[in-house]
Amino acid sequence: MPKSYSITLDINRYDPDTRLSWIQTYQVEASGILRFVDVLRRINDEQDPTLAWSSSCEHAQCGSCGIILNGKPLLSCELLVKDAVGQFNTHRFKLRPLTIAPVLRDLVVDLEKAYDRVHKTKPYLIKPVPYQPEGDEYRISPKTLEIYSEATRCINCFCCATACISGYHHFLGPNVTLANMVRLMDPRERAKKERTDILYREDGVYRCHTSKACSFVCPKDIDVSHFLALGKEGRF
Amino acid sequence: MGEALTVDSTLRCDVLIIGAGGAGLRAAAQISEQRPGTKIIALTKVFSPQKSHTTTAQGGMAAVDPKDPVDRSIFHMFDTWKGSDCSADQNVIKKVCEIGWEEVVWLERHGMHFSRTEEGRIAKRPFGGHMLNFGETKALRACYEADRTGKGIMDAVWAESLKYGVKFMGQCIATEILFKEGRCIGAIIFRYPEGRFLAILAKATIIATGGNTKMYLVSSNCRGNTGDGLVLALNAGLPVMDLEAVQFHPTGMVGPGILASEALRGEGAILRNKDEEPFMEHYAPTAKDLAPRDLISRAIIKEIREGRGLFHEGHDAHHVWLDLRHLPKEVHEKKIQEVCSFFKRFVGVDPERDLCPVTPTAHYQMGGIPTNEFGEVQNDTQGIVPGLFACGEVAAASLHGLNRLGTNSLLELITMGRITGERVIEYLKDATDPEEPSPDDHHMVFHQFSTYLHAQGREKYAQIRDKLRDLMMEKVGIFRTENSLLEAIEELRELKERATHIPQGTTSLRANQDLWQVWELNNLITVSMVIAQGALSRKESRGAHFREDYPERRDEFNYHTFAYMPKFGEVTLEKRPVDMSMFEAKGGHYELFDYIKREY
Amino acid sequence: MEKALRITKIEPYIISLMERFPILSYYATTRAWPFLISWGHRLAGLTLVGYMFAHIYTLSLLSTPADFDADMRLLHNPVFSFLEWALAIPLAFHSLNGGRLILYELFHVREDEIMIRWMVILGLIYILIVGFLSIEEGTQVSVNVFWSITVAMSLIASLIVFNKVWGTRNSIPWKLQRITGAYMIPMVLGHMLFMHMNYLTGHDSKTILLRMQNPFIKGADFVFIIFLLFHAGYGIFSVIADYIRPGPLLKSLTCLVVIVMAISAYYGIRLIMAL
Ligand SMILES: Cc1cc2nc3c(=O)[nH]c(=O)nc-3n(C[C@H](O)[C@H](O)[C@H](O)COP(=O)(O)OP(=O)(O)OC[C@H]3O[C@@H](n4cnc5c(N)ncnc54)[C@H](O)[C@@H]3O)c2cc1C
Ligand code: HEM
Ligand code: HEM
Ligand code: SF4
Numbered sequence A: 001m002p003k004s005y006s007i008t009l010d011i012n013r014y015d016p017d018t019r020l021s022w023i024q025t026y027q028v029e030a031s032g033i034l035r036f037v038d039v040l041r042r043i044n045d046e047q048d049p050t051l052a053w054s055s056s057c058e059h060a061q062c063g064s065c066g067i068i069l070n071g072k073p074l075l076s077c078e079l080l081v082k083d084a085v086g087q088f089n090t091h092r093f094k095l096r097p098l099t100i101a102p103v104l105r106d107l108v109v110d111l112e113k114a115y116d117r118v119h120k121t122k123p124y125l126i127k128p129v130p131y132q133p134e135g136d137e138y139r140i141s142p143k144t145l146e147i148y149s150e151a152t153r154c155i156n157c158f159c160c161a162t163a164c165i166s167g168y169h170h171f172l173g174p175n176v177t178l179a180n181m182v183r184l185m186d187p188r189e190r191a192k193k194e195r196t197d198i199l200y201r202e203d204g205v206y207r208c209h210t211s212k213a214c215s216f217v218c219p220k221d222i223d224v225s226h227f228l229a230l231g232k233e234g235r236f
Numbered sequence B: 001m002g003e004a005l006t007v008d009s010t011l012r013c014d015v016l017i018i019g020a021g022g023a024g025l026r027a028a029a030q031i032s033e034q035r036p037g038t039k040i041i042a043l044t045k046v047f048s049p050q051k052s053h054t055t056t057a058q059g060g061m062a063a064v065d066p067k068d069p070v071d072r073s074i075f076h077m078f079d080t081w082k083g084s085d086c087s088a089d090q091n092v093i094k095k096v097c098e099i100g101w102e103e104v105v106w107l108e109r110h111g112m113h114f115s116r117t118e119e120g121r122i123a124k125r126p127f128g129g130h131m132l133n134f135g136e137t138k139a140l141r142a143c144y145e146a147d148r149t150g151k152g153i154m155d156a157v158w159a160e161s162l163k164y165g166v167k168f169m170g171q172c173i174a175t176e177i178l179f180k181e182g183r184c185i186g187a188i189i190f191r192y193p194e195g196r197f198l199a200i201l202a203k204a205t206i207i208a209t210g211g212n213t214k215m216y217l218v219s220s221n222c223r224g225n226t227g228d229g230l231v232l233a234l235n236a237g238l239p240v241m242d243l244e245a246v247q248f249h250p251t252g253m254v255g256p257g258i259l260a261s262e263a264l265r266g267e268g269a270i271l272r273n274k275d276e277e278p279f280m281e282h283y284a285p286t287a288k289d290l291a292p293r294d295l296i297s298r299a300i301i302k303e304i305r306e307g308r309g310l311f312h313e314g315h316d317a318h319h320v321w322l323d324l325r326h327l328p329k330e331v332h333e334k335k336i337q338e339v340c341s342f343f344k345r346f347v348g349v350d351p352e353r354d355l356c357p358v359t360p361t362a363h364y365q366m367g368g369i370p371t372n373e374f375g376e377v378q379n380d381t382q383g384i385v386p387g388l389f390a391c392g393e394v395a396a397a398s399l400h401g402l403n404r405l406g407t408n409s410l411l412e413l414i415t416m417g418r419i420t421g422e423r424v425i426e427y428l429k430d431a432t433d434p435e436e437p438s439p440d441d442h443h444m445v446f447h448q449f450s451t452y453l454h455a456q457g458r459e460k461y462a463q464i465r466d467k468l469r470d471l472m473m474e475k476v477g478i479f480r481t482e483n484s485l486l487e488a489i490e491e492l493r494e495l496k497e498r499a500t501h502i503p504q505g506t507t508s509l510r511a512n513q514d515l516w517q518v519w520e521l522n523n524l525i526t527v528s529m530v531i532a533q534g535a536l537s538r539k540e541s542r543g544a545h546f547r548e549d550y551p552e553r554r555d556e557f558n559y560h561t562f563a564y565m566p567k568f569g570e571v572t573l574e575k576r577p578v579d580m581s582m583f584e585a586k587g588g589h590y591e592l593f594d595y596i597k598r599e600y
Numbered sequence C: 001m002e003k004a005l006r007i008t009k010i011e012p013y014i015i016s017l018m019e020r021f022p023i024l025s026y027y028a029t030t031r032a033w034p035f036l037i038s039w040g041h042r043l044a045g046l047t048l049v050g051y052m053f054a055h056i057y058t059l060s061l062l063s064t065p066a067d068f069d070a071d072m073r074l075l076h077n078p079v080f081s082f083l084e085w086a087l088a089i090p091l092a093f094h095s096l097n098g099g100r101l102i103l104y105e106l107f108h109v110r111e112d113e114i115m116i117r118w119m120v121i122l123g124l125i126y127i128l129i130v131g132f133l134s135i136e137e138g139t140q141v142s143v144n145v146f147w148s149i150t151v152a153m154s155l156i157a158s159l160i161v162f163n164k165v166w167g168t169r170n171s172i173p174w175k176l177q178r179i180t181g182a183y184m185i186p187m188v189l190g191h192m193l194f195m196h197m198n199y200l201t202g203h204d205s206k207t208i209l210l211r212m213q214n215p216f217i218k219g220a221d222f223v224f225i226i227f228l229l230f231h232a233g234y235g236i237f238s239v240i241a242d243y244i245r246p247g248p249l250l251k252s253l254t255c256l257v258v259i260v261m262a263i264s265a266y267y268g269i270r271l272i273m274a275l
């Protein structure tokens, strides 16, 4: 049998009706191979059905379940209890909601609001190159694609934005800038001027100070700061 | 919260899309592209459409390039027909397979980052059941973006809809569809964060709420796939079709059931049993590990039942191995990077060095809200409901019949999304603005929610949910029998009753996760009931539906099952013939579109 | 600390030392070291700005050498000397890290761990030399040779960066901050080194005034102060902009910074011109 851990969770709670916030402590006996979402579900099931948290895919593909665990923004669906114990070297965990948008309840943050930023960066092709005469796909060599394909893996979980030194309130955010960079490097995009206008907004790439926390926390292991630096370097 | 629940405010739009997943937003993009200025509202339960379940699809999207030197779309049509075990509608097969490539190009031209070949063209990989020359050798047909094809598609349609100004409303749950004199005029939705009910009135409504296999213990689906769309239809007295056809994907990661894409086997991964023997050779000598999913899933369960499986202590589950060790390093790092990382993270094995434990996982609902080939919802075996459309996994057009081939679902989302969009544009031409429903209309949803809010008793949500999952897995799962189904139906009735006695921790409506989950649980039980009843009535084995007491396909069941259940447990069934238009047209190779034998 | 530095034998030791400080190790485990370095860069920059104002003020006393010397005598004590030496720490750190940032952001140097290591090593060497010089008084160098080399190096550094960054669509002040930063790497490091060669070079009004008669020195100082004030001004703006949304408030604060810097420039330049 896999090892079982008795862990203590200090969870930031918030009640939108009374606007009270407090920290509640839960004691859980959990097998090491449980994910944190499973642990939260267990708390709902066995101790407190009112504790709210969010998730969707539960395998690190949608970015709905970000929380701050012992100070580190991460996806609660991909962290196993045993890995958390190993990584943080403790059996006591502090769970806080992400700081990039208002809290709805407990650990649930209004990511819908955070997405407004993503929309600002126009994640589509603003002005695509015209259709090929034969109606085929546009040719992109694997080499060109490789330059930016890593960045297309971003799932907008906002972990990076939470970790960033510039915070989120005055900065479009690493992930948003990353999305812009993808299109800047995409050979199918012709509206480069409009893209650089977004990139070099006052709350754009200048708010990045290459503190690289984004690359460090990114659950998709995207080297975000590398792409942001490409933006500053101005080579697209 | 003593006061009665009411509709807080009313919004109006031209098109309401319930479910902003791949299918819903492809329709939205089509409408806004072709009819600029259309006011579209797209709802999703999650925060943003980008977080919809389509994002998790991994392997690829099937499509045949008309200029392909070896592949032809007739092969694709044949594979789909054969894969469905002769129960898909041929008019839909033909239509979808023919425009598949156009749609791939559409996606590419709208910014999707497909993987590329050396010449810079869209790369393709083989997938289960997709073959050349009517079943001879495996075909390269699945266009893919590494192992995140669904994400690529979702990002493309989401961004495109955004570009055209589609209004997204996240954290919104459609709870009831509204009708006026037989025409669909919109829906009542529940805004989760504020706990408010809104009515959205629309000239046309599209249901695209995706899958529903969360009632199974092991499932690859996301948390919100609870069959809401089906229940919306059932509650409105509309039929649902072929729900007994639930696909189990053979390779879920042991434990949570996270999908290990078929793309792995497409790239050359091999299933092995306890003795590390590649057992698929015995079950499907030609297609082997790329046989269709239903065959492999049953083969795995057989291996396990006959003692050649393994047991995973940690997850307390039986499994077999998936062997990826012989694949080149480059494949691991570039083509299946995402899935390999799942194995490392969630199971703690390194696919480059270790064997990976896998087990079948509930994956896809072939059935759904019946529509015609244009995505118009049917209200019985002939008629359609004005103003109501459906596409995507929640709909059954039916491209898949009782079994779906891998990568055909993404194809369906996109093609049927577009076709539905086009039909909606037609419909909008002379559609009038719907009238406001009168204030004294009775809305079922308020009754439902206040029952949940004020429920008395000692039942626990979690216990009922777990019971349901065990029950469905065991009795209405990969193998079914008359007895197991009858037992399941009985137990479902009991669960439904117990579910009315779950007390709420709080009566606040704001961001009340508990309340929402109880509503979803009820939906799951409802859908489970229809699945079990459908399975009971289909006394044969076909595609994903396998009856141990009737292990053969039988011609007398060559039809689709329509099920109505306006009240829980009271199911009436109807038959809809399978469309055989390709066979009947007597064109080239028509004989292959007869009721053929299905062997791989 | 998976992604932390672990290149030479000293680093794990330094890391374990730093981990004694809970706040450091907290951020190091949750945001990684570059995040802390960024904070260090910011704090060092602001410290230097503070020093800079004080420095320009004391230098402005040079117009009445007696006052200046009186001030210097007042400050000539071990504590102040130590502080002067200690200033080399933020200076070396900010300069070298600034260099590293410029390399990362503009020159695509992604071997960041190696850069950080060199930054630490060179910084330590620099600080030790400065310290050694402050103790070992009386080192002599030719003023002209020293400043010619320094200015030449500064010009080269800034030209390289100019060449790289000017063609991009980045905002002009942002580009200028990188260019002035590059210019100041040799300049400010050399400046401090020079002022410590000999106590008198930096603190005795006669020596200073004599040196400053030299038009070349004047020119070098002129460029230096302009560049420094611009760099510092944009630096402060950049910090403010991280906490204040683009809007009227940010605009007013920006104006304020510009005014303060202009006043400082006035005093600084007046000094150079007057002598
Ligand atoms: C792990 C996995 C891998 C897969 N891989 C492949 C593959 O490689 N190839 C392939 O062809 N197919 C694949 N599939 C199948 C395919 O991904 C799905 O069938 C498809 O994504 C369904 O898309 P959809 O647009 O119908 O629904 P979804 O993308 O699920 O979208 C449904 C939307 O409806 C919303 N919604 C649901 N209920 C409500 C409600 N009550 N009110 C408001 N909104 C609601 C949801 O929030 C969501 O936004 C895979 C499926 C899974 C689970
Ligand atoms: C010696 C060479 C120097 C170099 C190479 C250099 C480089 C840089 C760089 C690249 C930045 C931008 C950091 C960012 O925005 O992420 C910066 C910021 C800054 N610099 Fe310098 N700098 C130097 C000297 C100085 C000096 C002498 C001062 C003080 C008078 C100073 C004050 C500042 C300030 C206040 C900031 C803003 C800090 C922040 O945004 O966090 N710099 N410097
Ligand atoms: C502690 C060590 C330092 C000493 C003793 C010192 C001393 C001096 C002296 C004597 C001058 C007169 C001009 C000359 O001789 O060339 C001078 C000028 C100057 N110093 Fe320093 N300095 C020190 C550190 C610094 C630092 C750290 C900075 C940067 C922030 C700096 C910025 C300047 C500037 C800009 C000038 C030109 C001023 C003007 O022209 O008005 N100095 N310094
Ligand atoms: S860059 Fe990484 S951390 Fe940031 S949002 Fe995207 S996936 Fe999340």
Ligand code: F3S
Pocket: A160, A163, A164, A165, A166, A173, A174, A207, A208, A209, A210, A211, A212, A213, A214, A215, A224, A225, A228
């Ligand atoms: S954390 Fe922030 S400062 Fe830049 S490198 Fe990343 S965006």
Ligand code: FES
Pocket: A054, A055, A056, A057, A058, A059, A060, A061, A062, A063, A064, A065, A066, A075, A076, A077, A078
């Ligand atoms: S729930 Fe989807 S990323 Fe965690």
